[in-house]
Amino acid sequence: MIELLNVKKSFGDKPIIKGVDIVMESSKCNLIIGSSGSGKTVLTKCIVGLFTPEEGHIKYDGQDIVSMPLEEKKELRQRIGMLFQGSALFDSMTVEQNVLFPLEMFSGKSYNERKKRADEVLARVNLLEAKNKYPAEISGGMKKRVGIARAIVLNPKYLFCDEPNSGLDPQTSLLIDKLIKEITVEYDMTTVVVTHDMNSVMEIGDHIIYMYQGQKQWEGSNKEIIYSDDKLLNDFIFASDFLQDAKKMRQIEDKRKGLAQ
Structure with missing residues (x-):
């Protein structure tokens, strides 16, 4: 489990992360989503210790990486797996x-x-x-x-994936999503995925954090997102008329089956 408590990060006099509280649980895919400039990348870099927040705590199973000595950070990082956006393989x-x-x-x-x-x-x-x-x-x-x-x-106990479906076709993206979900459960990892891919949100989003202007605007599961009335979230997730219609049809179908929340 990774727990964030009132995390704040600024660059100069410009606040980027404005007091974020999140609990990311093991054996689950925790997705961080949001538009460009929303703070999701800076937040992720704070979580893995690349940036140090001015305020707040980031705890890995109770161990605070913010105040952790350097040698302990090095040990912790050996328990962190990283999947980079471009794979970053050695040619x-x-x-x-x-x-x-x-x-x-x-x-x-x-x-x-x-x-x-x-x-x-x-x-x-x-x-x-x-x-x-x-x-x-x-x-x-x-x-x-x-x-x-x-x-x-x-x-590793913790897995971070940066845009794992970037540059992939839809069918391959689904295979990568399925693989990430499977290994998360098999290895009992706390997995954090930064993504713009709405298929990933709906397929593997056990826990979704929507960032907006440096704050946690919404959080919930991929099932709860269908019924959210948060306008900012809906404008981001269901931006097109097609997706808005798909959401309405899903709600109607769930209601017919008695699954509506």
């Missing part, structure tokens, strides 16, 4: 070598043990057969899966 390394990299940096295991672990996570993302290929030889969706394998190879 000169094979798929397997990319996944091995965190193990070589932070693990004291033997080469055979490291290789076995790397192959285990590659098998989990269905890419074991591609382990000897280079990033230039695989598709965008495969690169994302390699990025996921590398992010979980150290068996």
Whole structure:
């Protein structure tokens, strides 16, 4: 679990994060959404310790990263997996070598043990057969899966995904969403996903935080979002006439089935 208490962050005299309280639970996909400039990226960088907030607390299972000594932060970061927006693979390394990299940096295991672990996570993302290929030889969706394998190879407690579906076609995006959801539950991780993809919101949004002008404007699940009357949220999520009609049809269908909240 990651808990944020009254987190505030400014740059100069300009406040960016204006007192945010959030609880992100394990075994759930916690999504941070919002338009450009809403503060979601700065907030995420505060959570992982890249930025230090002026006020507030950010607790990882009770440990406050804000006041934590540097050595303890380094230890904590080894329990954090990162999936970067562009996958951030090393072009000169094979798929397997990319996944091995965190193990070589932070693990004291033997080469055979490291290789076995790397192959285990590659098998989990269905890419074991591609382990000897280079990033230039695989598709965008495969690169994302390699990025996921590398992010979980150290068996982290916390997983951060920055725009995991960026640049992918809708079908591949759904596969990546499903994989993130599955490994979140399997590994009992606290997963935080920063996304603009509304399919991700509706597919894997166990807990959604909508940021607006540096504040938490709304939070809830992907089921609750259908019935939200928050105008700012609805204007962001259901921006087009088509999506507004789809929302109304979903409400009507749920009401017919007796599922309406």
